[in-house]
C-alpha cells in the first residue's frame with residue numbers, strides 16, 4: 001500500500017512558508033505514517049503590488065488560488081494568516097483548526113540605525129485600521145501606503161522612503177526579526193485586526209481532520225469567532241477601518257472593537273464581555289452597539 005500523502009498549500013512569501021512549515025511539523029508528528037509536503041503558489045494579492053488592497057477590490061485576494069488547489073485536490077490543507085481570510089468562507093472549504101495565538105500586537109519598526117522616527121518622513125502603513133489609529137498616536141506624522149510582503153516593506157524602510165513602519169508583531173517574530181521592533185503598541189492603543197496572530201488551517205468539508213485535534217487552541221478559537229463575528233456584522237473586509245481584539249480568560253471573553261462609519265465619518269471604540277461560549281453573540285452585540293453610536297443605519 002502506498003503511503004498516505006498530505007499536501008499543504010501556502011502562499012510563497014517567506015512568512016507564509018514559515019507559518020505553513022509550523023503546521024507541517026505538527027502534522028508530521030501527529031501522522032508519522034504520512035508523507036507531508038508543501039505546495040506554494042502566488043495569489044492575486046501577491047501579484048498586484050502597485051495598488052492598495054481596497055483599490056484592487058474584491059475579497060479573498062490572498063486565498064482564491066489556494067482554495068482552487070484544495071477543491072481540485074492538488075492540496076489537502078491550506079494554511080493562512082487568519083487576518084487575511086475573508087469573512088465568508090465557501091461551505092466546502094471550512095476552517096478546520098485555529099492555531100494558538102502568537103503576539104497579537106502591532107509594532108513600530110525604525111529604519112536601520114535610527115532611534116526615533118526621522119523628521120519629515122511618513123509612516124509606512126497599508127491599512128486604514130492602522131492609519132486611523134496612528135493619527136491619534138502621532139497626530140503630526142502622515143501615513144503613506146506601503147505594499148508588498150514583510151521583507152519587501154522592511155527593505156523599502158531601510159532604503160529611506162519611510163520614517164517608520166507599522167507591522168504585526170506575529171509576522172516579525174516568526175521571521176526571526178524581533179530585534180528590529182522598537183515599540184510595541186498595546187492592544188488598547190492600537191486595536192489589532194481581527195484574527196491577527198492566529199493561523200487558520202482550511203480543509204475540505206466531509207474529510208477527517210481528527211489528526212489536528214491536538215493543534216487546535218480553544219482560547220484562540222473563541223477569540224477568532226468573536227472578532228470575525230464583529231467584522232462580519234459590520235461587513236468589513238481586511239482593508240476596512242475595523243479592528244477587533246478578543247482576550248479569553250477563565251471561560252470569559254472580553255472583546256474590544258473599533259468601527260468607522262463612512263456615512264457619518266465618525267468612529268467609535270468599545271469593549272464588552274461575555275462567557276467564551278457566547279463568543280459570536282458577543283461580537284454581534286458589540287458591533288451593533290458601535291454601529292448605533294456612530295449613527296450608521298442599522
Ligand SMILES: NCc1[nH]cc(CCC(=O)O)c1CC(=O)O
Pocket residue numbers: 081082083084150166167168169170171172195196197198199
Ligand atoms: N496583511 C499582511 C499580513 N497578514 C498577516 C500578517 C502577520 C501575521 C499575523 O497577523 O498572523 C501580515 C503582515 C502584517 O500585517 O504586518
